[in-house]
Amino acid sequence: MQRIAFLGLGNMGAPMARNLLKAGHRLTVFDIVASARESFRPLGAAVASTIPAAVSDAEVVITMLPSGDHVKAVYLGDTGILASARADTLLIDSSTIAAEDARAVASAAATYHLDIIDAPVSGGTSGAEAGSLTFIVGGAAAALERARPVLEKMGKNIFHAGDSGAGQVAKICNNMLLGIQMLATAEALSLGVENGLDPATLSGIIAKSSGRNWALEVYNPWPGVMEAAPASRGYVGGFGSELMLKDLGLAQQAAGASRSLTPLGSLAQQLYRLHCQNGNGKLDFSSVKMLIAGS
Numbered sequence: 001m002q003r004i005a006f007l008g009l010g011n012m013g014a015p016m017a018r019n020l021l022k023a024g025h026r027l028t029v030f031d032i033v034a035s036a037r038e039s040f041r042p043l044g045a046a047v048a049s050t051i052p053a054a055v056s057d058a059e060v061v062i063t064m065l066p067s068g069d070h071v072k073a074v075y076l077g078d079t080g081i082l083a084s085a086r087a088d089t090l091l092i093d094s095s096t097i098a099a100e101d102a103r104a105v106a107s108a109a110a111t112y113h114l115d116i117i118d119a120p121v122s123g124g125t126s127g128a129e130a131g132s133l134t135f136i137v138g139g140a141a142a143a144l145e146r147a148r149p150v151l152e153k154m155g156k157n158i159f160h161a162g163d164s165g166a167g168q169v170a171k172i173c174n175n176m177l178l179g180i181q182m183l184a185t186a187e188a189l190s191l192g193v194e195n196g197l198d199p200a201t202l203s204g205i206i207a208k209s210s211g212r213n214w215a216l217e218v219y220n221p222w223p224g225v226m227e228a229a230p231a232s233r234g235y236v237g238g239f240g241s242e243l244m245l246k247d248l249g250l251a252q253q254a255a256g257a258s259r260s261l262t263p264l265g266s267l268a269q270q271l272y273r274l275h276c277q278n279g280n281g282k283l284d285f286s287s288v289k290m291l292i293a294g295s
């Protein structure tokens with residue numbers, strides 16, 4: 001089994017790393033938060049307190065970090081991953097970041113002759129726990145084939161979107177659509193409820209009609225309609241509104257670069273920004289229903 005270094009042990013990274021341990025990989029972990037990395041010691045992982053110590057002996061390095069600035073800080077520089085990894089190490093960045101940041105890190109990796117893929121994920125924390133994530137990969141096909149056996153320990157679906165950065169582009173296209181879809185679903189349910197309909201009855205009708213969609217059918221934003229959805233537990237857990245706002249911002253950044261028309265994505269970004277400014281950034285993104293329905 002390969003020696004893997006895992007950096008970034010947050011809501012997503014920790015369960016992904018645990019699945020690699022369960023699969024029998026030898027794991028070295030690193031996070032800037034000491035308690036996050038120390039929680040892996042009892043599980044049998046080696047714990048490193050610097051990036052060079054984490055990656056210098058690894059065959060595969062995986063990063064799961066909040067943003068592009070974090071990714072660049074961790075990969076680049078004298079004590080970064082690129083300068084510290086062995087010549088044959090495979091690098092996998094699963095963070096959701098701007099495609100241009102992913103391409104910048106990939107160009108830097110090329111100067112070290114290191115294989116790297118951007119491999120952002122879909123499936124949320126429950127998918128990370130269950131090992132059922134979807135990986136959306138950008139980079140060389142050969143690098144993806146090297147990564148595939150490792151990705152399969154953490155996910156069920158693996159897509160090759162194209163060259164470096166393409167995984168990030170596909171990911172933000174999906175999340176822009178999801179953010180719009182959630183707002184539209186909340187708006188339709190709110191209209192129905194304010195006109196006397198029961199939200200569960202209306203959801204059942206739309207689920208068998210042409211307005212059906214994932215936000216409605218799997219992740220319903222109205223409390224009480226779907227027992228397992230964050231809406232039915234006070235919007236705690238799930239995918240934070242501030243992370244949705246981040247992804248909508250990345251979509252607008254990409255749209256600016258390509259001069260694409262994204263009016264609904266732009267409006268969704270504004271509405272999520274307002275929702276976060278109202279103090280709801282940590283709540284699941286389906287809580288945007290409160291902005292639409294007033295509570």
Ligand code: NAD
Pocket residue numbers: 007008009010011012013030031032033036064065066067070073074094095096097121122123124125238239240243
């Ligand atoms: P998180 O904030 O819970 O975890 C990030 C971790 O990175 C933290 O433990 C933090 O201490 C660590 N970190 C920060 N800087 C570091 C550094 N320099 N060196 C080492 N560790 C460092 O975030 P998350 O929810 O796990 O999300 C991670 C990425 O996955 C983000 O890009 C996010 O957009 C994406 N994502 C999240 C979800 C979700 O549902 N949470 C779903 C899909 C994708």
